[in-house]
Amino acid sequence: MIHSLSLSDVLADHARSRPRVTAVVDGDLRITYPELDDRVSRLAAALAGLGVSGGDRVVWLGRNAYAVLELLLACSRLGAVCCPANWRQSQDELRFVLTDLTPAAVVWEPSEAVEALRDHGTTWIRAGEEYERLISGTVPREFPQADDAEPVLALYTAAFGGRPSAALLSSAALVAHATSLLVVRQMEPGFTFLNNGPLFHVGTMMFCLATLQIGGTNVFTPAFDPGEVCRLIDAERVTQAFLFGQMIDAVAEANADGKYDLSSLRFVSHSAEWDDMITVDDSPWCRSKMGGYGQTEVGGMLTFLGLAEGGAGFAGRPSPLVQVRILGPDGGEVPAGEVGEICARGKTLFSGYFARPDLNAEKTKYGWHHTGDLGRREPDGTITFVGPKLRMIKSGAENIYPAEVERALKTHPAVADAAVIGVPDPDWHQAVKAVVVLDAGATATPDELMEHVRTALAAYKRPRHVVFADTIPKRGFTPDYDALDEAHGGGNYPGS
Known part of the structure; x- marks a missing residue:
């Protein structure tokens, strides 16, 4: 195992080499790297005491918190898999996740949807006091070194077939991606x-x-709130945050009076007001407007515009630790x-989808991971992303x-087809529009169908527009989306 480097190993080394560095900030909680290493050891021992072992899944059902990182690192120490589930999902969607993953343990924050799922047979640990008692009441112990090639993180994605699949990422893949990203972003100690x-x-x-990889500080806040983002950037001297487009505008507006000092934020240029508040960063990542092409299955970014400044292809060039090919249907370049x-x-690259053998075989034909997206290599060697092979809508992020x-629409008793x-949407780039065929003699209003979808799926997936039609044009068994776009004003798809 001398060539192995798991996320747990990265933490253990920081505990020795960065004894005074703050690893985690969450509200009043401040944890140094040695303290984080101790907490993770205790948490791993506690989870093992509850029956969690190598290959088992541990699910987080809640908003952003320090516990997400701790659970991921504890799973790395155990050889288990951590899945932070989308807390914005409906009860039906979350139940699907629990049924699909069959987790050995669930750490949860109270919510109406989650409360209704606690009949699902597994060990449930409530975030907060119960979680902290579990850690403080357990004696840390040694575990055999985990294989960095084994999955450690599961993220649900790719709902092309109507239900999502959990992409499995190993420590080796995550460490490799983190290393590539911190080079392009030019992350330094203190990040x-x-x-x-x-x-x-x-x-x-x-x-x-x-940030973990470089030994920096991770600050956690439950969800995006412009005013709180301003406060935390000022208080913690934040270098970077998860911000884009409208989020940047919202933060700039929240700090229009200059109450907070945002100059520690080394970020991409956006507007005159924004640029005056922050430090415009000169790293390849920020100079290129944080661009490239990526997906969950490749750990995040597959290509970076920052590696191809001035290039013809607006997806840039491949990350240093991957190969990219543009393949035809026969597997030839x-x-x-x-x-x-x-x-x-x-x-x-990921290790495949959890419990999806047929999909995994399809995705790895000819010895390559097939992203499901179309692209083109330009004469200068750079890559252009053309768009998804299958239809996808991009609303905000x-x-x-x-x-x-x-x-979800077809589960409504009045809907025969949809x-x-x-x-196009001026605020969110795209909005969802549903074309619905009702059963003979049935009635339903657009608002009724929107609300029906909202109860089944996350609110952001709900149609904002509903129109009724006599039939859905088809290509074989699937909707003719091009004809639907033409008839109902579709457009602005990713890559177009």
């Missing part, structure tokens, strides 16, 4: 990251782990300038898969 984006999203998680599927292999929303498209 402080504000985890204000969701930790069930790879965009936040990848920076959390890169297509010539530069032609569109094919973006495929990859290398150190940052959220990926919405039509099949998932269509499935198809979902994305339409």
Whole structure:
């Protein structure tokens, strides 16, 4: 095991080499690296005492908190798998996650949806006092070194078939991705990251782990709140936060009076007001507007614009620890300038989806991971992302898969058929629009169908527009989305 380096190993080394560095800040809680290492050892021992062992899953059901990082590191120490689930999901969606993963333990924060799921047979640990008693009441013990090639993190993604799948990422993949990211971002000792984006999203998680990798400080806040983000940037001298577009505008507006000093934030240029508040960063990551192409299955970023400044392709060049090929349907590489599927292999790639053998076989045809996205290699060698092979809607930072929303719509007793498209939206880039066919003699209003979907799925997946039609145009058994776009104003899809 001399070549192995797990997340747990990274923490253990920081405990020795950075004894005075603050690893975690969450409210009044401040934890140094030695203290974090001790807490993780106790938590791993406590979970083992509850029956959690190698390969078992541990689920977090709650908003952002220091416990997410601790659980992930404890799972790394045990050889188990941590899954931070999307707390914004409906009760039905969360029940699916629990049934799919069959976790050995669930750490949870109170909410109406989660309370209703506690009949699901497993060990439930309430966040807060019960979680802290579990840690303080357990004696740490040694565990055999975990294999860094084994999965340690599960993130749900890719609901193209109507239900999502859990992408499994190993310590080796996460360490490799973190190393690539911290080089492109030019992270240095003292780097402080504000985890204000969701930790069930790879965009936040990848920076959390890169900050861990460099021995920096992770600051946690439950969810995005512009005023609180300003306060924390000032109080903790935050270097970077999970911010984009409208979030940046909201933070700038919240600090319009200059109450908070945001100059520690080394971030991308955005507007005159924003640039005056922060320090515009000159790293390749920020100079390129934080761009590239990625997905959960590759650990976050597969390509970086920061590695191809001035290049023709607006996805940039591959991360240093991966290979990228543009492949045709037969598995052969297509010539530069032609569109094919973006495929990859290398150190940052995932280990497959949990309990999805058929999907895993399909995704790894010809010895490459098939991303499900179309791209093109430009004459200068850079990559252009063209768009998903299957339809996807991008609303704000959220990926919405039509099949998932269509499935929810079809459970309404009045709906005979439904198809979902994305339409341009001035605030969120795209909004969900449902085209619905009602059963003969049945009635339903747009508001009724929107509310029906909201009870089945996360609120951001709910259609904002509903129109009724006599039929859904089809290509074989699937909706003809191009015809639906033409008829109902669809557009603004990712890559278009």
